[in-house]
Amino acid sequence: MKRFTILFSAIWLLLISCKEEKELPNIIMTEFSVGSETPIMQDFTYQNIPLDKPLSFKFSGALDPSSIENGIVFKGQLQDEVVHTFTLVSSNRELLIYPNGLLTPNHIYTLDLMNFKGANGEGFTNTGIRFITEKTDNEIRRIDFHGGKITSTGRYVNTPRFLNATIEFTDNLNEDQNLSDKIRLIGPSTVQLEIFQIGRIVIVKSEVLLKGFSKYQLVFEPGIESENGVVTQNSKTYEFFTVPNFEQSNFPRIPTEELLTKVQEQTFRYFWDFAHPACGMARERNTSGNLVTVGGSGFGVMAIVVGIERGFITRQQGVERLTRIVDFLEGADKFHGVWPHWLDGNTGKVLPFSQFDNGGDLVETAFMIQGLLTVKQYLDESTPNEKTIIDKITKLWEEVEWSWYTRGNQDVLYWHWSPQHEWTMNLPIRGYNESLIVYVLAASSPTFPISKSVYDKGWARNGNMGNGSDFYNITLPLGEDLGGPLFFSHYSFLGLDPRNLSDQYANYWTQSKNHTLINRMHVITNPLGYAGYETYSWGLTASDNHEGYSAHSPINDKGVITPTAALSSMPYTPEESIEALEFFYYQLGDRLWGDFGFYDAFNLTENWFADSYLAIDQGPIILMIENHRTALLWDLFMKDEEVKAGLDKLNFNY
Structure with a gap:
């Protein structure tokens, strides 16, 4: 029994020894694919291999990762080495090879896999492939x-x-x-x-x-x-x-003060030479025919004051034109003393601005009254024909029923009212935007005033018109994020002097200046990547554009630069605005300067330059340049005792 046991043990050891010495089978490649596709082989060459897909090799067993790096030989048809990376996946049974960059189209490559080892020490059957890349457009x-x-x-x-x-x-x-x-x-x-x-x-x-x-x-x-x-x-x-051609100018260089006068005079021609021949009012735009604008004409009557002071016209000429305008306004359609947005320049009848807007427009009327009160302070009561204009302006001012537009004594003013459609437009005037002047005048009215609560609850929204956030490291006291279009800081402040103006909600010089700086910084930062946006080419506001018309702003940015935006901001940012003025005039004058000053807008990205003029864009250029130079219009408007009383009523400091 003992001999049998020893014999069995010897046989078992021999069997184990034979098993350990038996050679394991080599690992072989079992599949080649590109992406998820198996390519077709023709004449021992794989055809139409994509230029940008990884090459995939599957194997019969797991590979030893350390044996891979020096075992891949990847060459082009000129025997040039193809730079690549690789990775093992599927438990090391699949090898992915990634060429660095695109392969060359219609090019023959060879790829050899040699001297790999198995994860368990197996040998590897060397293999190689030959392929030709797809014929593609030579891109x-x-x-x-x-x-x-x-x-x-x-x-x-x-x-x-x-x-x-x-x-x-x-x-x-x-x-x-x-x-x-x-x-x-x-x-x-x-x-x-x-x-x-x-x-x-x-x-x-x-x-x-x-x-x-x-x-x-x-x-x-x-x-x-x-x-x-x-x-x-x-x-x-x-x-x-x-880049601009800064070595050459469209026009001869002149001193800055001469250039400011030239721009004012050329722009003034829109309100003088192009005014409606019958009534003297400003046309809405240079293609408006008989259609005249109330708000734009309010800017226009202030421009006549500048024209007289600058010597563009005589005082007699200015008084004659103002007489014609005031006489027209007396007989024009009014709705509770409020003019519509548009009028027929021949008849004085309302021209609808939109389907339901064929009645009074309180905001446009406020712009006109701001202008008329400025004219009233400029004229001389001791001169009979000027005294006549003053008396007529007083009558027009006192006829405006501001309180009617509270729509039944609500604590807010409404923009529109029509006899046919009544309050259908349903647009309350709430801050902060271009309409501060509406509430100042409504509070100042000697005949139909509003109370302070209408200002606080309606315009200021019980304090909710505040902002207080920083944009481009500049604090914006009021209004929508990034400030909105720049006309918000122009229209109310053509006469209303913002330099020392403040109330419980804001300092209005800080508001207007910071609004302008934020608008400019948005253009310089240029997050949407438009062309033509530079430190010297800036200003987003409402204007024509390559698609029609829009209120351009940092949150409604269409790549459109509007000259009035930067130029009318001159009191707030004199150096930056004059830099823009000189660029628009000297560098773009062949495309942007015409009979009535600067055309409305341009979009370099779209290769579009306007050939249009708009009264509400041209007017602030003249007036705010003048306020920058002499404060003429601010000083005149702020002399009005009733305006002062209204500001006091609303607890303004000025």
Whole structure:
């Protein structure tokens, strides 16, 4: 029995020894795929491999990760090494290889996997594949306009006027082709291009300087051929925007004070030369025909005062025009003493502003009354024809039923009322916006005043019109975030002097100045990446645009710069506004300056410059430049004793 046990043990040890010495099978590749697709093989070459997909290899067993790095040999058809990375997945049974960047189209590659080891010490059967990449359009991979600045939206702005662009294609180009008929430049000036080709790189230069502050398009036509015969199938266009031509001016340089006078005088012509011939009122815009605007004409009567003082017209001419305007206003349609937004300049009849807005417009009326009270303080009671105008202005002022527009003694003023539609418009005037002057005048009225509670509860919304947040490190006391369009800080303060104006809610000089600075900083920061936004080219407010009309602001930014925004802010930001004025005049004068001063707006991104003028945009330019220079209109309006009483009633300091 003992001998049998010893014999059995010997046989068992021999069997174990034989098992341990038996060689394990080699690991082999079982599958090759690209992305999730298994490519087709033809003539021992995998066909049409995508340029941007990882290469996937699956194996019969798990691999030893340490054996992988030096075992991958990846080469192009010129035996050039292909830079790549790799990773093991699926419990180390699948290898993913990622080429760095795109592979070259229609190009043969080889990829050998050698000397791998199994996770358990298994051997590896060396293997390799050969593949050809897909034939694709020879695409542009990269373009660089040297010296240009790329915005957040990928636009090239501030590109030097000497074009120097580098373009990289996905493949080397056919050196025998002529690219001059495939690459062209579209813009405001005709420019010949110099084109250089090196491998896959094309360099494009302009033979002469491009026009400053302009939009150009570099166009690549179909048919650009690679060295492998692949041609581009589609046109490709790149937009870029040049720097201004600061070396040259559209007009001769003149002293700043002369330029300010020139801008005021040219803009004044809108209200003088282009006024409606029958009534003397301002047309809404330069295409309005017989339609005249009440609010814009309120700015216009103040402009006549400036025109007289600056010597653009004589005092007699100004008085004659003011007489015609006041006589027209006496006979024009009024609704509880309130004029509509628009009137027919021949008949004085209301012209509807919208479907239900064919009656009184309290805000437009306030702009007119602000202007008339300024004129009243300017005229001389000892001169009979001027005394007549003063008396008529007093009558028009006293006829305005401000309290009626509280809609039955509510603690708020309403913007509109119509005999046909009554209060259908249903728009309460609440702050903070351009309408502070409405409440000041309503409180100042000697005949139909409002109480302070209407101001506090309606306009100030029981204090809820405050803001107090910082934008671009600038505190905004009142109103919507980022301040809204800049006309909020213009229209009420053409006559109402903000320099020392404050109440329990805000200091209005701080409000207006900070509003302007925030608006400008938004343009400089340019979060939406528009062209033409610079320290010297700024100002977002209501104006025409390339699509129609809009109240442009930091939260309604369409890429539109409106000259009145910066120019009418001159009292608040004199240096910044004068810098913008000089840029608009000297650099953009050929596109932005016309018979009545600066055109309404421009959008360099859209290559759009307005040919329009609007009364409500032209008026504040004249008036706020004058307030910056002499405070003339502020001083006149603030002399009115009834206005002072109204400000006292509302607890203003001034």
